[in-house]
Amino acid sequence: MSHEQNESVIEALHECMVACNHCYDACLKEEDMNMMEECIRLDRECADICAYLEQAISRETPFISELAQVCATICEACGSECKKHQHEHCQKCAEACSKCAEACRKLTM
Incomplete structure (x- = not known):
């Protein structure tokens, strides 16, 4: 993988991690947190795996494809x-997740 490809994937991972962390925090402040339970859980999962993969790529792990x-x-x-939620933070997170998933898929080919 070229340095430029690495940089674009790392950027997508970082943007997704930030968006998920923001969404997570904002969801915790919503009135109906029960409705946001799955969103909150997946925000955490996604932010964590994005941060981990970002680090793994930077240290050139041999498991990039599997992790991606x-x-x-x-x-x-x-x-x-x-996408199911109309909150702006959820919509921005969905967009970042989609971009990141696409970038990660390129690493699995």
């Missing part, structure tokens, strides 16, 4: 859940 597959799956799940 897991990350793409979690990003897609988080994005799908966030």
